[in-house]
Structures are given as structure tokens and as C-alpha cells.
Amino acid sequence: MITRRKLIVLLPAAALAWKYVLAGTPETAPNYNRSEHWWGMLLDIDKCIGCGNCVRACSTENNVPDGYFRTWVERYHVAGWEQETPQVDSPSGGIKGFPPSRFEGGKNFFVPKMCNHCVDSPCTQVCPVGATLHTPDGVVLVDETYCLGCRYCIQACPYGCRFLHPTKHTAEKCSLCYHRITKGLTTACCENCPTGARQLADLKNPDDPIHEFLRTHSVQVLKPHLATGAKAYYHDLDGSVR
Amino acid sequence: MPVDGFMYPNEIELQWSVLIVVYPFVTGLVAGAFILASLERIFHVTAVKPTYRLALLTALSFLLVAPLPLQLHLGRPERSLEMYLTPHTSSAMAMFGFVYLWYLMAVILLEIWLEFRQEIVLLSQSCTGAKRLLYRVLTLGSSNISEGALRVDDKVGWVITLIGIPSAFLLHGYVGFIFGSVKANPWWSSPLMPVVFIFSAMVSGIAVVLLLYMATARMRHQSIDMRCVDTIAQYLLYTFIIDFGLEMLDLIHRIYEADESFRSLDFMMHTKLFFSQVVLQIALGTLVPILTLGAIQMFHVPEKLRKIAYAVCGCLTIIGIFAMRWNVVIGGQLFSKSFLGYTTYKVDLISREGELIAAGLLVLPFMILAVLVKILPPWPKSEAASAD
Numbered sequence: 001m002i003t004r005r006k007l008i009v010l011l012p013a014a015a016l017a018w019k020y021v022l023a024g025t026p027e028t029a030p031n032y033n034r035s036e037h038w039w040g041m042l043l044d045i046d047k048c049i050g051c052g053n054c055v056r057a058c059s060t061e062n063n064v065p066d067g068y069f070r071t072w073v074e075r076y077h078v079a080g081w082e083q084e085t086p087q088v089d090s091p092s093g094g095i096k097g098f099p100p101s102r103f104e105g106g107k108n109f110f111v112p113k114m115c116n117h118c119v120d121s122p123c124t125q126v127c128p129v130g131a132t133l134h135t136p137d138g139v140v141l142v143d144e145t146y147c148l149g150c151r152y153c154i155q156a157c158p159y160g161c162r163f164l165h166p167t168k169h170t171a172e173k174c175s176l177c178y179h180r181i182t183k184g185l186t187t188a189c190c191e192n193c194p195t196g197a198r199q200l201a202d203l204k205n206p207d208d209p210i211h212e213f214l215r216t217h218s219v220q221v222l223k224p225h226l227a228t229g230a231k232a233y234y235h236d237l238d239g240s241v242r
Numbered sequence: 243m244p245v246d247g248f249m250y251p252n253e254i255e256l257q258w259s260v261l262i263v264v265y266p267f268v269t270g271l272v273a274g275a276f277i278l279a280s281l282e283r284i285f286h287v288t289a290v291k292p293t294y295r296l297a298l299l300t301a302l303s304f305l306l307v308a309p310l311p312l313q314l315h316l317g318r319p320e321r322s323l324e325m326y327l328t329p330h331t332s333s334a335m336a337m338f339g340f341v342y343l344w345y346l347m348a349v350i351l352l353e354i355w356l357e358f359r360q361e362i363v364l365l366s367q368s369c370t371g372a373k374r375l376l377y378r379v380l381t382l383g384s385s386n387i388s389e390g391a392l393r394v395d396d397k398v399g400w401v402i403t404l405i406g407i408p409s410a411f412l413l414h415g416y417v418g419f420i421f422g423s424v425k426a427n428p429w430w431s432s433p434l435m436p437v438v439f440i441f442s443a444m445v446s447g448i449a450v451v452l453l454l455y456m457a458t459a460r461m462r463h464q465s466i467d468m469r470c471v472d473t474i475a476q477y478l479l480y481t482f483i484i485d486f487g488l489e490m491l492d493l494i495h496r497i498y499e500a501d502e503s504f505r506s507l508d509f510m511m512h513t514k515l516f517f518s519q520v521v522l523q524i525a526l527g528t529l530v531p532i533l534t535l536g537a538i539q540m541f542h543v544p545e546k547l548r549k550i551a552y553a554v555c556g557c558l559t560i561i562g563i564f565a566m567r568w569n570v571v572i573g574g575q576l577f578s579k580s581f582l583g584y585t586t587y588k589v590d591l592i593s594r595e596g597e598l599i600a601a602g603l604l605v606l607p608f609m610i611l612a613v614l615v616k617i618l619p620p621w622p623k624s625e626a627a628s629a630d
Contacts, residue, residue: 149317158426160250169317242580
């Protein structure tokens with residue numbers, strides 16, 4: 001039987017627990033189990049045509065403010081042996097595609113960029129309040145209701161994937177369309193890529209074609225010397241890409 | 243915003259503004275001033291005794307202002323308390339609140355209170371009205387100023403100073419670590435960064451106390467204790483040589499190693515940072531003071547000229563150290579992490595993170611010091627007696 005004394009103890013505890021439940025419950029599909037997934041992304045340089053569909057789709061899906069990018073596309077031109085000084089451009093992040101190149105000859109290719117959802121992410125490490133976090137299914141997210149806007153994470157990201165939202169004043173980045181992938185959908189960028197240059201990969205799913213691809217193709221991550229455990233895998237990444 | 247070459251699209255806007263330049267500059271002055279104070283207390287350098295109390299009050303004045311630039315810089319300043327309530331243990335920045343509070347509460351405030359306790363008690367008895375109430379509050383209910391009690395104060399003060407020295411190193415070394423541990427940024431990422439920050443802090447702190455001592459003596463129409471300023475200048479020179487040596491070691495290491503970031507950093511040194519780094523920081527802010535102070539050590543220089551030289555060197559040192567902070571904080575954001583392009587920092591005059599606010603934050607500690615000096619006069623007792 002619940003006495004008044006017990007009730008006095010239980011009520012605040014229950015209120016706290018309920019607040020925690022409300023704050024921490026992710027928006028998920030009924031059957032989605034976060035411990036059964038480990039998300040990454042495959043980006044195929046050979047297939048990217050620089051159309052900018054992915055950037056537009058991301059911008060629309062996630063309400064990305066003008067002039068900031070959760071994903072963008074870079075165009076590389078490498079004339080010859082000078083791998084260290086490629087010509088790179090990304091007008092408006094490639095959101096409207098690319099104008100004709102002013103270069104002739106050499107290597108020309110597009111590189112889609114996004115958050116690498118690193119396993120040992122420097123951004124998560126430096127956040128002073130833990131507002132940037134790893135989900136159990138391998139996605140790096142920002143809790144905008146908690147972020148201080150100190151921008152240390154933006155400084156710590158080696159890939160330039162983060163920005164301070166101009167009106168929310170909190171850090172923002174690619175969420176791997178977490179609201180979609182936890183409902184069994186793919187990301188907006190992957191869904192809208194006309195050539196399949198971007199493919200969402202579930203590294204814990206043994207049936208995911210990513211495993212076969214990783215076994216049989218040349219794959220690289222960006223800036224591997226920084227040992228961030230990046231999970232954005234690039235197929236046929238040129239050595240000139242930074 | 244003018245961009246040369248290619249930058250990742252999100253990099254074009256600089257994230258850390260002039261306020262984040264002010265923050266390590268102010269913190270450095272705190273640590274440096276405290277370490278100068280400890281020279282007399284721990285290392286028995288009696289010549290600098292006239293500056294002991296002034297150095298403590300200077301450290302407190304700057305320490306009170308230190309968190310303001312950070313607070314003003316936050317995108318969501320109303321959430322800053324979360325850093326204390328739910329700190330993320332793997333974050334160097336999360337430790338700021340604790341290091342700061344430790345230094346403020348356990349070191350500076352306690353040491354100042356113990357140092358001034360006798361005067362506070364005497365003033366609480368001799369003053370009237372609001373002043374009496376203020377001093378009575380400041381006694382914290384402890385009005386025992388017997389010889390035995392003062393001896394205990396002295397011993398406890400000594401212990402606190404002893405703890406304070408590594409704490410000062412921790413306070414500013416930690417600020418250096420904030421930058422030095424960012425592996426994404428080769429301009430910052432260096433294990434030498436905390437050490438360079440500590441020594442540059444000592445240099446700036448010693449210089450500011452030297453200037454303040456000379457200025458306040460002049461304002462009070464008191465003669466400057468030349469033995470004191472000569473000794474301070476000597477310590478300024480020694481610390482400066484170590485600081486400059488460390489900075490040059492870092493620079494030479496970068497040039498010799500010439501890793502993938504070298505081309506970018508070299509370009510910046512020759513263009514965007516040429517004035518602030520080569521002219522202001524290295525030439526005017528370091529070499530001129532070192533050579534001048536060195537010359538004073540080697541040759542006989544008349545007292546009047548020495549005073550002028552110390553004042554000029556002090557000012558140049560402060561400018562040089564501010565330039566150093568600028569070059570670290572702003573310089574580290576002017577180049578792309580792709581090493582293929584550069585951006586420009588244009589500071590507004592009037593905005594939340596603009597020049598006016600930054601200037602205000604640099605002036606504010608001196609205003610606080612003026613008030614503190616009125617409440618707790620740091621001048622030597624003999625001088626106070628002669629003034630009466």
C-alpha cells in the first residue's frame with residue numbers, strides 16, 4: 001500500500017523520470033532497434049555527376065539555411081603530377097550544379113562531402129556539455145535544445161562539416177536523416193541521387209551490399225591520418241582530395 | 243567575404259571572434275600577475291615586495307573579467323550554466339568552470355583576504371557608516387588580529403601561494419590546451435601550445451604589473467623603487483627569453499618538418515599575418531623589448547632613461563602578447579582545413595562580438611582595479627603612514 005510518506009518520495013521521482021522519458025525518447029519506427037544498426041555511407045566518386053540533387057534534397061528535407069551546408073559537392077581538377085595543388089571549386093556548395101569547367105584535360109571529378117559520422121569523432125570529444133553525441137546506431141547528432149553555441153565542435157571537425165545555425169545559434173550538421181533512417185527510409189541525399197553515387201550503408205546488417213563492395217573495391221576515407229574512424233567510405237578517391 | 247582559393251563552404255565564416263582573442267589575453271594577465279606576486283612570497287625576492295599586493299589585486303581584477311568574453315561569445319549564453327551542471331568529461335572546455343572557480347575562490351580571493359585581513363579589521367573599527375559596514379562584511383566575522391592569528395594568516399597565505407603557482411600554470415596551460423589539442427587545425431595542434439601560453443602569460447602579467455606599479459607611483463606622487471622595477475625588468479627579460487625560445491622552437495620545427503599544412507601557414511606568415519605576427523609580435527613586441535632589457539643589463543643606463551625604457555618595453559610587450567593571441571586565435575581560422583584557400587576576418591565596430599565590446603572588456607579590469615585599490619589600498623604601510 002502506498003502511504004503518504006511513500007507518495008511524497010515517489011511523486012518527484014516519477015516527475016523526473018517522466019521528464020527524462022519525454023526528453024530522451026527518439027522518434028523511431030515501432031520495430032526499429034538501435035543496437036541492431038551501425039550506419040555509414042558509401043560515396044562513389046566515379047558515379048557522381050555534380051548535379052547538386054543531393055545538396056538540394058538535403059536543404060529541403062532538413063531546412064538548411066541559405067549559405068550553409070549539411071552536404072555539398074566539390075569539383076576537382078588535377079592537371080598533372082601536382083597532386084598537392086588541385087584546382088577545387090564548389091559554387092554555393094554545388095546546390096545549383098556546376099558551370100562548365102574552365103580547365104581542359106587532366107583529371108576532373110566531383111566529390112560529395114558530408115559529416116563522416118566518425119567513430120572517434122573529435123567534435124563529440126570536445127563538446128563541453130555533451131550536446132553533440134553518438135547514437136547507439138553510429139550516428140553523430142547535435143541536441144539543439146542543449147547546445148551552448150560555443151563552436152568548439154566546429155573548430156574540431158577536420159572536414160568542415162559543421163556550422164552555427166544563424167537563427168538557432170546552435171551547432172548544426174548532417175544528421176544522416178536520422179528521422180528517416182530510423183523509419184526504414186534512406187537519407188534524402190541518397191534517395192535523390194540519380195546515379196546511386198551515395199548509398200546509405202548499415203554495417204551491422206550482414207545482407208547490406210556494402211560488405212561485398214568493401215571487400216572487392218578500392219575504398220578510402222578522408223584524412224585517414226587523423227584517425228577519426230570516419231564512416232563515409234569513398235570509392236576511387238583520388239590522392240589530391242582533401 | 244573575400245576568399246582566396248578554395249575553402250570548405252562552411253569555413254568561410256570565422257567562428258571564434260576577437261572576444262576569443264581577449265579571453266586568453268586576459269587569463270594570461272591573471273596567471274602572470276599571480277606568478278609575479280609569488281616571487282616575493284615563495285621565492286623571497288624581497289626587491290619586488292612593493293608590487294606584491296598590487297599584483298594580487300591586478301590578478302583578481304582580470305580574473306573577474308575573464309569569463310565575460312566567453313559568455314558574450316556563446317550562441318546560447320543562457321545555457322552557459324550547463325557547463326557546471328552537466329560537464330562533458332572528455333571535453334577540455336568543460337573544465338573551464340572548475341579551473342576558474344578553483345583559481346578564483348581557492349587561490350586569489352583567499353590569498354587577498356588573508357593578506358589584507360589585518361587592514362580590513364582595523365578599517366572596520368576606524369571607519370564609519372557604509373564603509374564600516376563594508377569592512378565588517380569583509381572581515382567575514384574574523385576580527386582576531388593578535389600576533390598569533392597574523393602568524394597563522396601568514397603561514398596559510400604561504401601555503402595558498404604555493405598551491406597557487408601550479409594553479410596559475412593550470413589556468414593558463416589549460417587555455418593553451420584548448421587550442422593545442424585540436425588535431426584538425428595544424429596551426430593550433432601542438433604539445434608546445436600550453437607551455438608557450440604559460441610563458442607568454444608570465445611575460446604579459448609581469449609587464450602589466452610593472453606598468454601599473456610605475457603608473458600608480460606617478461599618480462600618487464611617490465618615487466619609484468628602482469630596485470624593485472629593475473628586478474621586475476630582469477625577470478621580464480628572463481621569462482621573455484624562454485618564451486621567445488619556445489615560440490621559435492615551434493616555428494623552426496614547423497618550417498623544418500614542413501608537413502602538408504606548411505604551404506598554407508607559410509603563405510599566411512608572408513601575407514595575412516605578416517603585420518600582426520612578424521612586425522607586431524616578433525619584431526616590436528618581442529625583439530625590441532628583449533634587446534632593450536638585455537642592453538640595460540649589460541650597460542650602465544641612467545635611472546631616468548631606464549624608467550622610460552621600462553615603460554616602453556612594458557607597453558610593447560603587452561601589444562606583442564595581444565598580437566600573439568590574435569595570431570593564434572584568428573590566424574588559426576584564416577586558412578582552410580583543405581589547405582587550399584584563405585578567408586578574411588573583418589571585425590565589426592559595434593556588435594555583440596565587435597571592437598567596442600572587446601575594448602570595453604580590456605578596459606573593465608582597470609576600472610575594477612581602481613575600485614579595489616580604493617577599498618584595499620595595496621601601497622606599502624610605511625608609505626601610507628608618511629602620507630598621513
